[in-house]
Amino acid sequence: MMLNVQNLHASVDGKEILKGLTLEVPAGEVHAIMGPNGAGKSTLSYVLTGRDGYEVTAGSATLDGEDLLALAPDERAARGVFLSFQYPLEIPGVPALTFIRTALNAQRKARGEVEITAPEFLKLARTKSAELKIDFDMLKRALNVGFSGGEKKRMEILQMAMLSPRFLILDETDSGLDIDALRIVSDGVNALRSPERGMLVITHYQRLLDYIKPDRVHVLSGGRIVASGGPELAHELEREGYERYEKAA
Amino acid sequence: MSLATAIRDKDVAKLPGKRDEEWRWTDLRGLIRILPEPSASFAGDVGDGPFDALADDRRMLVNGGEALIDLPADSKATVALRFVSRGAGSHAAGVTITLGSNARLRLLESYESDGGSVTQASLTIVLADGAAVERIVLAQDHEDAVSVSQAAVRLAPKAEYGQTVVTSGARRQRLETRVIHPGGHASLRLDGVYLLAGKRHSDQTTVVNHESTDGATVQLTKGVVRDQARGVFQGRIVVAEGADRTDARMGHHALILSDRAEVDAKPELEIYADDVACAHGNTVGALDEDALFYARQRGMPEADARALLTEAFIGEVIDRMWFDGARDVVRAWAAERLRG
Numbered sequence: 001m002m003l004n005v006q007n008l009h010a011s012v013d014g015k016e017i018l019k020g021l022t023l024e025v026p027a028g029e030v031h032a033i034m035g036p037n038g039a040g041k042s043t044l045s046y047v048l049t050g051r052d053g054y055e056v057t058a059g060s061a062t063l064d065g066e067d068l069l070a071l072a073p074d075e076r077a078a079r080g081v082f083l084s085f086q087y088p089l090e091i092p093g094v095p096a097l098t099f100i101r102t103a104l105n106a107q108r109k110a111r112g113e114v115e116i117t118a119p120e121f122l123k124l125a126r127t128k129s130a131e132l133k134i135d136f137d138m139l140k141r142a143l144n145v146g147f148s149g150g151e152k153k154r155m156e157i158l159q160m161a162m163l164s165p166r167f168l169i170l171d172e173t174d175s176g177l178d179i180d181a182l183r184i185v186s187d188g189v190n191a192l193r194s195p196e197r198g199m200l201v202i203t204h205y206q207r208l209l210d211y212i213k214p215d216r217v218h219v220l221s222g223g224r225i226v227a228s229g230g231p232e233l234a235h236e237l238e239r240e241g242y243e244r245y246e247k248a249a
Numbered sequence: 250m251s252l253a254t255a256i257r258d259k260d261v262a263k264l265p266g267k268r269d270e271e272w273r274w275t276d277l278r279g280l281i282r283i284l285p286e287p288s289a290s291f292a293g294d295v296g297d298g299p300f301d302a303l304a305d306d307r308r309m310l311v312n313g314g315e316a317l318i319d320l321p322a323d324s325k326a327t328v329a330l331r332f333v334s335r336g337a338g339s340h341a342a343g344v345t346i347t348l349g350s351n352a353r354l355r356l357l358e359s360y361e362s363d364g365g366s367v368t369q370a371s372l373t374i375v376l377a378d379g380a381a382v383e384r385i386v387l388a389q390d391h392e393d394a395v396s397v398s399q400a401a402v403r404l405a406p407k408a409e410y411g412q413t414v415v416t417s418g419a420r421r422q423r424l425e426t427r428v429i430h431p432g433g434h435a436s437l438r439l440d441g442v443y444l445l446a447g448k449r450h451s452d453q454t455t456v457v458n459h460e461s462t463d464g465a466t467v468q469l470t471k472g473v474v475r476d477q478a479r480g481v482f483q484g485r486i487v488v489a490e491g492a493d494r495t496d497a498r499m500g501h502h503a504l505i506l507s508d509r510a511e512v513d514a515k516p517e518l519e520i521y522a523d524d525v526a527c528a529h530g531n532t533v534g535a536l537d538e539d540a541l542f543y544a545r546q547r548g549m550p551e552a553d554a555r556a557l558l559t560e561a562f563i564g565e566v567i568d569r570m571w572f573d574g575a576r577d578v579v580r581a582w583a584a585e586r587l588r589g
Contacts, residue, residue: 049546052538077548089543093561102557103547110548142561159547 008059019223035220036242078110080166149176157188174208186211206238288312288338300357304329313340322349334362348380365393390419406433418449432464441470445478452481475506493524
């Protein structure tokens with residue numbers, strides 16, 4: 001099993017948010033996590049990526065059998081865990097190109113690989129930005145500073161494409177996107193689907209799943225997975241809402 | 250009350266101290282119980298200065314002394330000016346710089362001490378109409394040194410003066426610039442960077458007096474302090490009565506990277522004219538934890554992520570320097586300190 005989360009309990013400021021979450025994502029599959037506001041969706045993404053302030057009190061999370069929870073955030077990144085943030089951060093003073101190259105080389109170094117050369121990096125950046133319809137000059141500007149919501153999300157997908165992670169977590173990637181941006185972003189994500197990669201798509205709405213088609217859909221409510229099914233589950237949720245599952249939780 | 254007088258008269262009672270309002274965060278009186286003996290002259294090799302390769306005129310004052318730099322009208326020069334201290338004695342140095350009309354000077358100044366010396370450097374810089382100066386100061390003092398530098402600058406109409414003072418501090422250090430600004434479409438930029446670690450201290454103090462109409466001043470100082478270091482910024486801009494259409498902007502922003510580090514800031518605007526545009530901003534805080542996590546999630550180890558974000562923070566000041574060559578030297582120097 002690629003991502004294997006068993007009975008995960010996690011707290012923020014002493015308040016338990018995840019209450020025994022179990023989830024398995026095999027390589028090659030895209031799983032969607034859907035749930036009402038406050039269900040613990042973002043907490044799950046932060047616990048898996050190691051953000052400070054999220055305390056795991058019980059349970060386990062492994063990637064290809066390796067204990068993720070024992071690793072620092074950058075070590076998890078070097079092993080291929082990538083989070084597309086719901087609210088991407090602005091990094092004043094650091095051009096996007098510099099930021100991404102620094103990240104890429106840090107990951108390569110951690111894996112014992114050689115650094116990417118400047119020409120190789122620029123070529124990669126040009127190719128991927130063209131695919132995502134991002135103006136290359138934008139990459140010379142400070143990362144995300146003054147970018148629109150849609151531009152920031154496209155920047156997340158660009159970083160994802162360039163860092164080429166093995167396990168992708170998309171946290172509310174569709175929020176703030178118009179229909180054209182949604183299609184571009186989805187194309188970018190779908191291009192990364194492969195038998196070696198796993199993906200967790202966290203979303204409140206079913207809309208994104210019309211573009212990024214999941215193999216499995218899980219309902220997260222009250223800090224646990226309360227239902228799982230095929231893609232049809234997303235449509236059912238869209239029709240009937242989360243109320244039934246909130247009661248179940 | 251000045252360190253130079255105290256050194257000259259061998260009298261600690263003449264040192265400025267915390268009872269002097271302008272020196273309350275840089276108390277020399279309380280620090281120095283006995284002034285060290287006057288520095289002996291030093292004839293040995295002091296190595297290269299940080300800006301030697303960029304200059305066409307190199308001046309060096311080792312353990313005190315005086316120098317005169319005089320640029321005739323319409324001339325141009327790039328001068329490396331080194332204040333070097335060897336040993337743990339006390340001494341004062343004085344430099345007078347004059348520029349004729351439309352002369353252009355790049356002044357690349359460095360402070361280089363190697364022990365517990367107590368020193369004062371005094372500079373007088375006088376510009377004629379239309380003259381231009383970019384003064385870049387790199388203060389790389391020893392952790393045991395007590396170092397004061399005071400520059401008195403007098404602008405003229407249509408003159409242009411830009412300054413960037415970059416320092417890693419000392420046991421106690423004051424880098425002070427006082428500018429007489431005559432307005433008359435003269436422009437002034439006074440920037441600073443302090444990067445302090447250990448128990449180092451640095452005080453950047455500036456006073457600008459706008460005496461007449463149509464003057465512009467922009468000012469941006471940024472600092473990063475860690476360990477038990479202490480940064481001080483005092484910036485005062487005085488706009489005299491009648492100095493209308495003065496445009497003055499001052500910013501000071503500091504990052505405190507440890508619980509025991511300290512930053513004291515006092516931005517002051519004293520405005521006696523009616524028609525002016527003046528503003529100041531001052532922030533002191535920690536590194537943005539959200540940005541830090543974001544960088545780490547992308548694969549940067551914590552130390553690298555912190556270095557990248559702090560370099561970017563002070564990069565805004567370094568980017569404002571005019572002289573590319575000196576900017577590269579300063580950027581590399583700062584990066585080394587932030588990564589170290």
